[in-house]
Amino acid sequence: MASSVSDVSVLATADQRDAYLKGLVQAVKAAVPGDLGLGGMRSRAEALLNEQAFPSTRDEDWRFTDLSAMLSIEFAVAGESAVDEAAIADLRLPETAGAQIVVVNGRVSTALSRIENLPPEAVVGSLGSSPDLSAKLGERLAQASGSHEVFTALNTVGFQDAVVIWLPRNVVVETPIQIIYVSRLQGNPAIVQPRCLVVAESGSAATLVEDFWGNSADSQFTNSVSELWLDANAQVSHSRIQREGAGTFHIGKTVVTQARDSQYVGTAVDFGAKLARHNWEIYQTGEQTTTKLYGLGAIANTQHADTHSLVALSHPHGTVEQEHKAIVDGKAHSVFNGRMAVAQKAQLTSASQLNRNLLLSDKARVDTKPQLEIVADNVKCAHGATVSQLQADEIFYLQSRGISAPQAQRLLIYAFAMEILETVSVATLRSRLAALISQWT
């Protein structure tokens, strides 16, 4: 057993963690704008938070991701701020022209957002500017499974604004929709809580890019929640890019609720932040859903990136394909926990999961855990995990063809990453990410 000394220190921090969470709740609550009419939803979330503690590495879900560095930082809610067009111009993708929403400090910027290229039936904008949805919102916003989780609930208590993308039945949006999340802070450590709600009604289809971007080394806590609802036969292709500043703690939740015959293809890329955690949860509510999850982390120095995914299947004929890769250099630490829960009713499920990790230094660390919970008896579920270094014989083979050792390494890293980046459906984004990887080491 652990020594009494460490028990004492854990107990001491337990109180500290409780107080810290209460402080965060009070801070975000105090800054809530009054005009969104979400009082009931927020107070329910606050009640859930009162039952919980700020996570420590004693919690199984946080075993490998230590948040204690946050405890000494007092985060205040980031105020309203303006960002120059010049600061984000490079982030706009040509393919998404006229379908771009820019979120500054968790609030939709009407000055920077451009949504003229979207079909009129689609409702795209901020929560405050979508009054005709208010009756329907209550069924979706903060209603997905897993809403009680501590950081999700914290977001619900205090988000300042939400991006809303609502696609009515059979509306197919050809232009990919891009959401750019940026922060402009006034020096003090700040908490920013982006919120996004995507509802794809039955038969609708869209491509969504979420880009969390930052270039500041200042302390920041981004606590984002994106809820995606895919109704029957809806199709959503989703790219989530996290390249936040070097001082950012990024805790993000993506929760996808899939009705029958729907298809969700998601690619999540983690390049940035000091510490990043992505909770990626898929809940199936009907049969014959298709789910493809692709993940890539490329981290160095003392960065930490953690992906916790959950695919919960409760209906037959579901198909899940998941591949998550990490490239880990320096003293960085990558964590992957891939949970698949196949309930008794989810017969004839076909699921595969692969986690591959490339360690580029002796000090780099990877923790990986496939977690298959299969109750149904007639299913195909395959999983695998590998951790390896660049193969010396592969490098030599390339060298023997005239390619220098450093160039050979870059080529192999690039190849490793591109298998995931190929799944990004917007071509310019794909090539920009590829360029980042090719310059990465």
Added chain:
Amino acid sequence: MGISAEMVHCFANAPYESLVTDKNFNFNAQEHGGRYPPYRRGMINENSDIILSVRDLRASVDGTEIIKGLNLEVRAGEIHAIMGLNGSGKSTFSKVLVGHPDYEVTAGEIHFKGQNILELEPHDRATSGIFLAFQYPLEIPGVSNRDFLRVAFNAHRKARGEEEIDVFDFDDLIEEKLDVVKMDASFLDRSVNEGFSGGEKKRNEILQMALLEPVLAILDETDSGLDIDALKTVAGGVNQLSTPDNAVVLITHYQRLLDYIVPDYVHVMADGRIITTGGKDLAKQLESRGYEWVLEEFRTGVTA
């Protein structure tokens, strides 16, 4: 059986005919300046440049000596075959030539086109014109064959001080080269060697050779495991790429390859050195009689 370093050295400097054990090889080397005759195809030109000169080479892996005093000279236009039993050091020799980091050269010299290459990095040896077709070509998932070939080709161009070739010009060039090995263009868009059959991997090696146009090509057991059709294709490719200005070293177990690529010289390796050298008929004798008689003659020759 032990051979001292002096003996090996002595051996290396002996006139060629004393090494010839091929009994059907009636040729008086003295009349031909001490060199082999235009034995088969007139590629041998005693005045042609020396491409590879290996002198008293010794090399170890993990402290175990594998190459124990090897001598070899290869001139432009020549095709050499190196044969020998498993463990004789043939493959090690090929890896030492291209600078594999697992092998340490402890003595001797390797000169390529007059330059000592022992200090050169593998990629510099490659761009200076040495090519090894691997016995077991590596699979590189995620790197398309096309990209791999283009990057390699451009590394060679860059080393020569030439502009890199762009994607479109490269595509034209590589389509042309595919004919040499009768490969389908669809192989270009697959990952390097991934899921290729044995024969496809070997053909891909020859495709790289066709593209990079080495001065010295070393084929390490390229014939092993090939069916006859693939063997003919590979051999045809190599023959097509042979010119009076380059040279080929074939490392093989089997005489069969030498029916299709006719060597000027056949060397037998044993215990880390070349113990005898002959013409193409030596290979046939090895095929029919095995190696024991060669080893025996070598032993008696040394002890006599």
